[in-house]
Amino acid sequence: MWKIAIIDDERQVLKGMKSAIPWDELGAEWAGEAMNGEDGLEVIRRTLPDIVITDLYMPVMSGLDMMERLRKEGFQGKIIILSGYSDFEHARQALRFQVTDYVSKPISLPTLKSILGKVIQELEAEEEKRIRQWELEFKMTLYEPFVEKEWVRSAAVGTLDSAYRDSMRLPPAYQYWQERRHVTVGIELIRDERAKCLSVSDWNLFRFAVSNIACEVTRRMFPDLEYTELHSTRALLIIHPGAEQQEQLEYRLDELGIRLTDSIGSYLKLVTRIGIGGVKNCWTRLSDSTEEAFRAMDQTDLRSASGHEVYRYRESSGSGAPVKVALFPVKFSYKLAAAMKASQETEAHDLVLDYITEMKKQEGISQGYVQMLGSELWGIIAYSLYESGFVLDDLFTNDLIAKEISGLVVPDQLASWLMDKISKICSSRQWKGSSKHRQVVDFMTSYIHEHYAEELTLAELSDKVFISRNHLSIIFKNITGETFNNYLTRVRIEKARELLMERNMLVYEVAERVGYRNIPYFSTLFKKITGMNPTELIKN
Structure with a gap:
């Protein structure tokens, strides 16, 4: 929840603000209070609030002096000035300390709610931006070895x-x-x-x-x-x-x-x-x-x-004598494997057609040579799919493939056979998935729905189904169309929406019930998926 501290030398103002702020509706909580700038400085240092509401004219240390000290110490929170004086010079000085708003006393409840709501929206946007930046940096760190490995391979082929x-x-x-x-x-x-x-x-x-x-x-x-x-x-x-x-x-x-x-x-x-x-x-x-x-x-x-x-x-x-056929140009083999991994059916078809067309320009291509090419090309496709977590044994047995290859006589037959297999593979990967993989994913989704409030990880589930984490990640994405983490988040947010609609629990209680300890992060995810933050859902 967003923490708010109030600094004012009038006890009545402190009491009134504390009771007037709609804490639950804003997803906020009281962090502390003080009646002068010096005590306020200590409260803010100790509680690190997200928002500070402060007066300017206070004994011991003024609000301006307190703000100056805070900014020099690196305090990044939002500051709202609530003053009984409309003093342009003080307002101008306050701008130097990145003040979010400057409001004159007395302030009405609707105005207070409006200002705090706007400030909290800014905080949520900044939090979401930080999360995205962190995720990007984390992914870059995580994937850097793979990116470099792929760069080397691309440079080589x-x-x-x-x-x-x-x-x-x-x-x-x-x-x-x-x-x-x-x-x-x-x-x-x-x-x-x-x-x-x-x-x-x-x-x-x-x-x-x-x-x-x-x-x-x-x-x-x-x-x-x-x-x-x-x-x-x-x-x-x-x-x-x-x-x-x-x-x-x-x-x-x-x-x-x-x-x-x-x-x-x-x-x-x-x-x-x-x-x-x-x-x-x-x-x-x-x-x-x-x-x-x-x-x-x-x-x-x-x-x-x-x-x-x-x-x-x-x-x-x-x-010397020219080579009968350039077996498999490296770039062709690499592109064919990449197209199959990405289930790019048209791209794979075009690659095969171009390759066979080039091969037909040469003379003396025997039936044995056509069958050898079929076997090798099938090997490229089968292994590339295996790397993506898809085993072709569920679609085509080795005996069937061997029998069909033995019936290939001329290059055109090879091209037709390969394109037919590519179409069936891409269709299967996109819409059906393998039966064994479907059973695994059905178990995973059932487990998520039963244990969504717990600390669930893909590594934990991989131990339960005896499949490596990376392989399991690919299987789950192929069958469901989304990543494990996205699916888990969607289940949690949907359950949170149901709980909020019952209006029996506060926002932070709902967040904890569905597995989130970080309330701002929960609110950010909730808005990203539903289009509104939790308090807006309750209000509407």
């Missing part, structure tokens, strides 16, 4: 907005990029017979293990690096080598490729292919190195280590 491809826009942690050279190393997990049997969740675990192994192996040779995921079978190392000679650097990069394939194969029993892009002097050309790294994998003549699937891009390699 070439989707970074042109406005950010500027040294002045480099995040602080990556300022050193300006002084270094850069080279990317692509890692592709091969779907051999064993890998094809892995579920999407198994792939997720293996990818996590691959990232740990890759970073540990690489850091022994190149201390400055970043690692980023691309999609279900691809990942990328961004390395910033020192000033060593080109020939020595190429030798060390080849050696790194060998160690990566050996380590991942030894620990995880997964077959990998490593592609090494060209060295770039400017970080804005990172995406060129990335495309070169994965393009190199498709050209057997660029193999740089006998007995290992390690390929290094060479500038002079263009004279």
Whole structure:
């Protein structure tokens, strides 16, 4: 509640004001009183009221002197002057201390209510602004690591907005990029017979293990690096080598490729292919190195280590035979995954059509190649959705997908099949959700309605349904269309509205009954959702 202190040397004024102010209606409470500026100063220091109503002419210390001391000490509350004299000079001086209003005695009850109501509205607006600012700062702090991670990935695949491809826009942690050279190393997990049997969740675990192994192996040779995921079978190392000679650097990069394939194969029993892009002097050309790294994998003549699937891009390699098909341009794979995560059906359709149209321009595309592309593209889609908390097993079984892919013969069939699947997925994610997820969310909403007055957190519920907090957050948003916190707030405010309409409880009692100890924050949320503050609802 908003705290109000009254400072006046007339005891009758203090008594009259204290009884005349409609405390409950305003959502306010009495903080203290004093009969001179010096005592008033102590009361205000002790109680920190939101609003001070003060006279100017008082013994021991005047109202002006008291205000001057308060402002010098940093007091931010609202000050209303209630004086028996219409003194322009004092009013002018009072403006220096950010006085909210200057009223002459005697003051009528309607005028007093009007002034206090206006001041409290200002306080509520300022409180809401502070809350929004705090939430923004908190979110920025919370999401900063994810924003930076996404920035690195965008810079590496070439989707970074042109406005950010500027040294002045480099995040602080990556300022050193300006002084270094850069080279990317692509890692592709091969779907051999064993890998094809892995579920999407198994792939997720293996990818996590691959990232740990890759970073540990690489850091022994190149201390400055970043690692980023691309999609279900691809990942990328961004390395910033020192000033060593080109020939020595190429030798060390080849050696790194060998160690990566050996380590991942030894620990995880997964077959990998490593592609090494060209060295770039400017970080804005990172995406060129990335495309070169994965393009190199498709050209057997660029193999740089006998007995290992390690390929290094060479500038002079263009004279050889052209590659039949550029398997998956990195930017295409990244955009397709992003479109599926965002349930952007049209965007995903356009990407697939453009890709298949480009592929059809080349000759000699076999049935086996079409089916291989179908399998890989389905892997990109399935994993991207898994990252968003949506498992495709509830819609399409592995056996069904394998059977349908085996029936694909030409690129046009592949395009039609993919677009049909994309439409069904987007429709399902938008309107239905999975049956298992629906059961989880039904439990959550029931629990919220039963325990809304308690300190509820998503982490607490995640323990009850045995799903990670982040995964549960995505599931809840997909099914209900709103976040867990928004839903909880809406339930609480709706219950508060019912209690207020019964007129059996004061505003602060209702706030506490529905789970809010901070009354101003409750009032701000109430007005945001209902369009009026609690006192207005009661009045109307």
